[in-house]
Amino acid sequence: ATPTALLTGTGRGAQLGILIKGADVLEDTRRVDTIVLDKTGTVTTGRLTVEKVDADDGDRVLRLAAAVEHASEHPIARALAGTRPRPAPVEQFVSAPGGGVRGLVLEPFSEQGGAGHMVVVGREDWLRRSGVDVDEDARERLAVAEGDGATAVLVAVDGQVAGIITLRDAVQPGAAEAVGRLRRLGLTPVLLTGDNEHAARRVAECVGIEPERVHAGVSPAEKVAVIERLQHEGATVAMAGDGVNDAAALAQADLGLAMSTGTDVAVEAADITLMSHHLGKVADAVHLSRRTLGTIR
Numbered sequence: 001a002t003p004t005a006l007l008t009g010t011g012r013g014a015q016l017g018i019l020i021k022g023a024d025v026l027e028d029t030r031r032v033d034t035i036v037l038d039k040t041g042t043v044t045t046g047r048l049t050v051e052k053v054d055a056d057d058g059d060r061v062l063r064l065a066a067a068v069e070h071a072s073e074h075p076i077a078r079a080l081a082g083t084r085p086r087p088a089p090v091e092q093f094v095s096a097p098g099g100g101v102r103g104l105v106l107e108p109f110s111e112q113g114g115a116g117h118m119v120v121v122g123r124e125d126w127l128r129r130s131g132v133d134v135d136e137d138a139r140e141r142l143a144v145a146e147g148d149g150a151t152a153v154l155v156a157v158d159g160q161v162a163g164i165i166t167l168r169d170a171v172q173p174g175a176a177e178a179v180g181r182l183r184r185l186g187l188t189p190v191l192l193t194g195d196n197e198h199a200a201r202r203v204a205e206c207v208g209i210e211p212e213r214v215h216a217g218v219s220p221a222e223k224v225a226v227i228e229r230l231q232h233e234g235a236t237v238a239m240a241g242d243g244v245n246d247a248a249a250l251a252q253a254d255l256g257l258a259m260s261t262g263t264d265v266a267v268e269a270a271d272i273t274l275m276s277h278h279l280g281k282v283a284d285a286v287h288l289s290r291r292t293l294g295t296i297r
């Protein structure tokens with residue numbers, strides 16, 4: 001393509017909310033044959049709702065979890081924090097990307113100084129790393145909660161599992177059509193997520209991604225490894241993600257697409273930033289590049 005055509009392409013992209021980092025990025029999209037999709041916020045809406053709290057004192061578990069999650073950007077955190085507009089203050093906050101959060105929640109009724117409750121929210125391995133003993137009973141209840149494709153997190157208070165919160169996310173309207181368009185553009189879709197296998201498979205089935213192309217329960221570092229493996233097998237990989245924990249994977253991909261409002265790190269790591277949450281924009285971006293390059297009309 002001529003320099004003028006490339007400039008026209010990037011200009012047209014900007015009008016469509018497709019911000020392309022330099023004209024040579026368009027050339028990269030030509031070679032791409034695999035599209036790795038982050039599940040939460042890329043294929044799903046990313047707006048989760050709390051469905052159930054399995055605990056002796058569900059209200060307390062939700063209140064404490066909401067307090068620690070106020071400092072996190074994760075979609076799970078936004079859903080939990082959103083249930084409590086005025087949370088108790090939190091000290092010693094720690095966030096583990098792809099794992100969860102923890103912090104000392106100072107409730108109004110706890111004494112000043114030293115008092116408060118150490119609250120850990122997230123995956124089983126994160127609770128263990130935070131010194132919580134996750135017993136067989138808790139593991140079974142977690143498996144039940146995840147059984148029909150929901151997202152579930154464990155909540156521990158002062159070293160003991162206190163409850164399990166089940167959340168649900170909806171597949172984006174139009175996501176199945178978008179996956180179909182990507183296939184017609186010659187891209188093989190792959191689903192990648194830190195969430196559990198059941199939730200991942202449910203989403204994959206909804207949008208028509210084969211079960212063998214689903215990678216669930218992977219840490220941010222393992223996401224990078226999955227992309228590297230695909231590259232070693234000869235694939236040229238595009239990756240689309242909303243950026244929470246995905247910056248390294250976006251950078252590893254041959255073509256990184258950050259979905260809107262993604263974090264600044266994600267935008268930096270990406271070659272293309274999409275000013276929309278809709279998966280259809282990913283197909284639009286590939287289509288635009290190829291049209292600009294004259295490989296399709």
Ligand code: ADP
Nearest residue numbers: 040072074077098099100121122193194195245
């Ligand atoms: P995804 O690939 O769906 O974007 P992440 O890699 O961000 O997921 O997170 C993987 C898993 O880690 C989540 O499904 C959840 O169990 C846990 N997790 C991550 N961040 C948080 C958080 N802020 N609060 C609770 N759990 C979290």
Ligand code: MG
Nearest residue numbers: 038040244245
């Ligand atoms: Mg994510």
